Amino acid sequence: xxxxxxxxxxxxxxxxxxxxxxxxxxxxxxxxxxxxxxxxxxxxxxxxxxxxxxxxxxxxxxxxxxxxxxxxxxxxxxxxxxxxxxxxxxxxxxxxxxxxxxxxxxxxxxxxxxxxxxxxxxxxxxxxxxxxxxxxxxxxxxxxxxxxxxxxxxxxxxxxxxxxxxxxxxxxxxxxxxxxxxxxxxxxxxxxxxxxxxxxxxxxxxxxxxxxxxxxxxxxxxxxxxxxxxxxxxxxxxxxxxxxxxxxxxxxxxxxxxxxxxxxxxxxxxxxxxxxxxxxxxxxxxxxxxxxxxxxxxxxxxxxxxxxxxxxxxxxxxxxxxxxxxxx
Amino acid sequence: xxxxxxxxxxxxxxxxxxxxxxxxxxxxxxxxxxxxxxxxxxxxxxxxxxxxxxxxxxxxxxxxxxxxxxxxxxxxxxxxxxxxxxxxxxxxxxxxxxxxxxxxxxxxxxxxxxxxxxxxxxxxxxxxxxxxxxxxxxxxxxxxxxxxxxxxxxxxxxxxxxxxxxxxxxxxxxxxxxxxxxxxxxxxxxxxxxxxxxxxxxxxxxxxxxxxxxxxxxxxxxxxxxxxxxxxxxxxxxxxxxxxxxxxxxxxxxxxxxxxxxxxxxxxxxxxxxxxxxxxxxxxxxxxxxxxxx
Numbered sequence: 001x002x003x004x005x006x007x008x009x010x011x012x013x014x015x016x017x018x019x020x021x022x023x024x025x026x027x028x029x030x031x032x033x034x035x036x037x038x039x040x041x042x043x044x045x046x047x048x049x050x051x052x053x054x055x056x057x058x059x060x061x062x063x064x065x066x067x068x069x070x071x072x073x074x075x076x077x078x079x080x081x082x083x084x085x086x087x088x089x090x091x092x093x094x095x096x097x098x099x100x101x102x103x104x105x106x107x108x109x110x111x112x113x114x115x116x117x118x119x120x121x122x123x124x125x126x127x128x129x130x131x132x133x134x135x136x137x138x139x140x141x142x143x144x145x146x147x148x149x150x151x152x153x154x155x156x157x158x159x160x161x162x163x164x165x166x167x168x169x170x171x172x173x174x175x176x177x178x179x180x181x182x183x184x185x186x187x188x189x190x191x192x193x194x195x196x197x198x199x200x201x202x203x204x205x206x207x208x209x210x211x212x213x214x215x216x217x218x219x220x221x222x223x224x225x226x227x228x229x230x231x232x233x234x235x236x237x238x239x240x241x242x243x244x245x246x247x248x249x250x251x252x253x254x255x256x257x258x259x260x261x262x263x264x265x266x267x268x269x270x271x272x273x274x275x276x277x278x279x280x281x282x283x284x285x286x287x288x289x290x291x292x293x294x295x296x297x298x299x300x301x302x303x304x305x306x307x308x309x310x311x312x313x314x315x316x317x318x319x320x321x322x323x324x325x326x327x328x
Numbered sequence: 329x330x331x332x333x334x335x336x337x338x339x340x341x342x343x344x345x346x347x348x349x350x351x352x353x354x355x356x357x358x359x360x361x362x363x364x365x366x367x368x369x370x371x372x373x374x375x376x377x378x379x380x381x382x383x384x385x386x387x388x389x390x391x392x393x394x395x396x397x398x399x400x401x402x403x404x405x406x407x408x409x410x411x412x413x414x415x416x417x418x419x420x421x422x423x424x425x426x427x428x429x430x431x432x433x434x435x436x437x438x439x440x441x442x443x444x445x446x447x448x449x450x451x452x453x454x455x456x457x458x459x460x461x462x463x464x465x466x467x468x469x470x471x472x473x474x475x476x477x478x479x480x481x482x483x484x485x486x487x488x489x490x491x492x493x494x495x496x497x498x499x500x501x502x503x504x505x506x507x508x509x510x511x512x513x514x515x516x517x518x519x520x521x522x523x524x525x526x527x528x529x530x531x532x533x534x535x536x537x538x539x540x541x542x543x544x545x546x547x548x549x550x551x552x553x554x555x556x557x558x559x560x561x562x563x564x565x566x567x568x569x570x571x572x573x574x575x576x577x578x579x580x581x582x583x584x585x586x587x588x589x590x591x592x593x594x595x596x597x598x599x600x601x602x603x604x605x606x607x608x609x610x611x612x613x614x615x616x617x618x619x620x621x622x
């Protein structure tokens with residue numbers, strides 16, 4: 001019997017009777033000897049494995065809290081199961097649907113308004129020939145990416161202030177009443193989208209710019225010979241050529257639809273605008289940690305994680321198919 | 329053969345880029361001026377860009393620098409950034425190195441369970457309960473351990489290690505060097521680009537981190553800079569007084585709420601702003617390595 005050695009237990013066993021499938025116990029247990037053979041590597045890997053088990057997989061087990069009536073004194077293991085009761089309750093909450101709606105709406109707004117912006121920036125940057133100016137603009141545009149939303153909240157709260165803020169001051173010069181950008185449900189989402197674009201446009205343009213600079217110049221020269229102007233060259237050459245990059249990033253973005261920007265919203269929202277700004281993550285935070293309704297909050301979190309999982313995996317799969325490259 | 333004519337199109341491009349740069353720079357210049365402005369200037373609405381030389385005051389900064397909370401914040405942020413990044417880099421590199429070796433047992437399995445965590449996780453509440461049960465609340469460990477190894481960083485490092493030639497290692501093993509020796513004496517020096525890139529990502533992450541501190545640290549002696557800053561920015565006047573000095577607020581007429589907030593923002597952000605121009609090249613390179621190849 002000549003089993004083909006591999007690391008899995010089920011193997012083809014070649015016998016005089018021809019190929020047969022069987023469970024190769026010997027090969028399976030044999031594979032564990034590799035740990036002793038490469039003992040240094042095993043020791044190196046041990047803390048890594050321990051970390052993932054403790055801090056990533058045990059919390060996954062903690063998701064069972066979503067199906068239990070968690071009591072702190074009893075712990076996760078000791079708390080009684082209550083089936084889907086938590087889910088029935090959250091699906092009856094108006095606040096849950098509000099959070100879900102806000103998450104999707106804000107994400108879609110950011111996608112529609114925000115996704116094209118880095119592309120436009122990359123294209124415009126590419127058209128500029130003055131190298132120094134280009135470098136300066138790029139350096140300046142990356143800056144907001146490196147700052148935390150705590151700092152940026154400080155900046156925007158100042159700028160958008162209805163009393164002392166610049167924006168309202170300028171609006172006042174046109175005779176417009178002060179707008180409570182961060183306190184008015186009618187304006188909050190717009191403010192979120194605009195500030196999000198402001199923060200990400202520079203950093204987001206890097207990938208597109210890299211793709212554009214990799215394009216073959218002879219295409220452009222041929223187009224000029226045919227009489228194409230700048231705009232036509234962009235529309236008919238640049239854009240179609242970076243379409244794979246755009247598609248991959250668009251699909252990956254869709255995979256994160258349920259992450260609507262916790263850092264940003266948490267630092268900028270307040271109870272006056274929960275109606276339009278409370279997203280799933282902020283909702284989970286409030287009912288879980290402020291109200292301490294752990295089971296309910298875990299149930300909402302599980303809901304989001306499961307849907308998010310399918311979204312991310314399927315969009316990754318699709319983007320891989322399209323361009324032969326994904327996140328991994 | 330490209331024509332060098334400066335067309336209307338170019339004008340639009342330059343104007344667009346110029347406006348964009350202004351929208352990013354102006355708020356920061358405005359805030360900088362605000363931080364040096366006395367209260368009668370700071371409370372007047374409008375864009376403050378260039379301060380009237382007679383109107384410059386250092387009172388805002390004096391108040392911020394004499395606040396013990398800013399220094400506590402700096403100390404804690406530095407501790408967490410330095411130790412956190414070092415430990416995280418070490419273990420991420422360990423994991424990446426091991427998984428880059430094709431002969432490591434069950435390599436596919438381990439890679440799978442690590443990559444799986446990029447797509448699914450316990451979420452906020454279970455992780456919080458875990459940290460609580462491990463008695464890490466109010467400890468620095470709570471800021472380092474929960475996110476010790478990012479699967480994404482590990483994969484990037486692993487891909488890099490895989491691209492290193494194996495002959496070096498093999499010849500060293502023949503000469504009798506152990507794995508750890510090889511790792512530290514050969515692999516690490518060869519991997520400075522990727523270590524620098526991932527390290528910088530981690531440093532910025534630690535410097536800007538605020539949510540984990542909010543969750544796990546209640547003892548204000550361990551607050552990091554971002555949390556101190558957050559309290560200052562989101563607080564009302566009373567907390568601002570507590571944060572910045574002890575009760576001498578109304579004796580000074582030069583500092584104001586806006587001025588203090590602006591000064592605090594700058595004090596917290598100066599290190600990043602200063603190191604940023606030199607360091608941003610690495611990040612740009614890093615994102616290329618990460619996304620185009622990884």
